Amino acid sequence: MTSEVEELKKVVAQLQKDVRRLSDQEEVRKLQYIYGYYLDKCLYKEVAELFADHQDTCVEFLGGRYNGKEGVKRLYVQRFANKFANGRNGPVHGFLLDHPQIQGIVDINPEGTHAQGRFRSMMSAGTHESVKDIHPRGLVQWWEGGIYENEYIKENGVWKIFRLKYFPFWHATFEKGWSHTQENYVPFLSKLFPEDSEGPDELCERPMMWPDTRVVPFHYEHPVTGDQVADDDMRAPNYGADPSTSAPPLVLSKPKSHS
Template identity: 75%
Template sequence: MGSEIAELKTQIAELGKQLSSVQDQLSKVKSQEDVRKLQYTYGYYLDKCLYREVADLFADHPDTCVEFLGGRYNGKEGVKRLYIGRFAKTFVKGRNGPVHGFLLDHPQIQGIVDINDDGSRAKGRFRSMMSAGTHESIKDTHPRGLVQWWEGGVYENEYIKQDGVWKIFRLRYFPFWHGTFEKGWSHTPPNYIPFMSKTYPEDPAGPNELCENPMLWPDTRVVPFHYAHPITGKQVAEGDLRAPQYGEDPSTSTPALVLSKAKSEQ
């Protein structure tokens, strides 16, 4: 009888371990889905120039940032300066919401999300294929005139859980390429979208700092992956992240891109 009770206790203990493991896995899966939903929500708000709503998705943390076109906007104030300041003033004359005849669609696709061991941080890689432009009916009233273009880019983001809610922590958007609708990406003019060149406060809507080695088409370097290869467990080699001229050695090319780190990780 005593041995049967001992065996039963062992089985119960093992079931408890299995249940705990399943709960941990379910919690991680839920967090992954919550982060994807957060990023998709960002895209929907951005589509309609709802820049206040976009800014409210970011964490109130000193290491929060947005990296865009070679500039880094730091902290929640930097985030607001980019979206509510620069973008709103440029595209919709300072309002929160769309203006008639102006298109900016930012679908968020191919999301790969990884949660850290304690469930407090996450990293995610997403792709965006943007269509943008103005309708001919507003060509004389909108500052962009009559224009239509394509854009493709990759996000390598970090997220943080604050008070039980997932928020965007460090958003890094790398617009890979732009192309006019009429001629396509093979004929994109140099500096079609200029990199950030002045910082805040010299530029009232500028970034806090400039990033090293910014990238635009026809530069085709690889944005580093936050995750290792799922089979080999290895990261992509540094030389393979570069994009040399056809037939040339990678050492002759622009240095590989490096993802910035929060100050607490440096």
Template identity: 70%
Template sequence: MSDEVAELKKVVESLQKEVSRLADEGEITKLQYKYGYYLDKCLYKEVYELYSNSPDTFVEFVGGRYKGKAGVGRLYLDRFANAFVKGRNGPVHGFLLDHDQMQGIVDIDPSGKTAKARFRALMSAGTHKSVAETHPRGLVQWWEGGVYENEYIKEDGVWKIWKLRYFPFWHAAFDKGWSNKEIGELNPFGTTTFPTDPSGPDEIVEQVMLWPDTRVVPFHYTHPVTGEQVKDDDLRAPAWGEDVSTSLPALKLNY
């Protein structure tokens, strides 16, 4: 009987771990989705509060890394808020900025304290014709697609965003489409660091890519069947028929 009890205890412990893992995956997925909903409506204070207080927290965005909670604040509460909604917390009439979050792949660290996840983003944005003469951007509409490779941390029992890396893949005016996008049209968001630029990044990250650049953002996870990571050369994107050595280096996640 004692052997049966011991075996049942093992089963219960295993099930408890599996339930905890599944619950954590669900919480992180919801956290990322909520991030997207807040970002849609320029609720930058709410976005800021989703981030960890850890000194290792950062946001990596279009050529810059914003470090710590202070860096997170400079990006969302200062740079984004001033650029999109003239410093307020919340939307402005006639301005669209939807960030769909989808295709989440969440992996919990065995410790249960940290996690990694990959999400795809699709953004549709622009101004309504009724505000074209009053909004500083005039009449615009555009698409954007990209991928997040993020890390999360559990603080006091609550999952928070720890390290967010966003890689935009393509950016296109609605009427012209992505095939007609001029190369180099999207410049790094921050080319001067803080404090020279009061709302700039703490560090410049030389990993800006955009269509027609089709390099692969590295996967935080291994292949589910082979257990192998995708080789660096297979993450690169040479021209048709050219050797991979002629192409740009593989992207890195920069842990």
């Protein structure tokens, strides 16, 4: 009888761990979806408050890294708000900027304190013809596809975004599509803060943009083999060319406190 009770205790303990892990996964996934809904409507103050109050918190975007909560606010509350909504926190009439968050894969560490997540965004954006004369973008409509490889942290029992790494994989005008995207369609960030009052704190190594099709590294191993994808298979050489002729594989940054 004693052995049966001990076995039941082990089963219950394992079930508790599984429930906690699944609950954490859902909370992180929900957090990322909420991020997308706020971003859709230019609610940049709300976006910034989803991030952790940690020294290694950051956002990586267009080849730049915005560090700490202040850097996060500089990107969203200043740069994005000024660019898309004339400094307003909230939407402006006739401007579309949808950021659906899809294909979410979330993994929680054994301690339940950190998580990693990979998401895809397929953005549609543009202006309505009725506002073409008052919005600085004029009359425009475009597509964007990107990959997130993010880190999350639980602070005081609440999951928050820790390190958001967004790779805007491709851009395209609505009329011509991605086959005709001009090189340097959206320029990488090049000037740092404070020279650029809305600029990043650092520049990232080897940023990518379509037609560059290198693989954004996966935070997880292959679920069957347990292996990571080989470095050469992460590259994107020209058709028929040797992988060594292409740009080096991308590497995900790590928090300075973990290096």
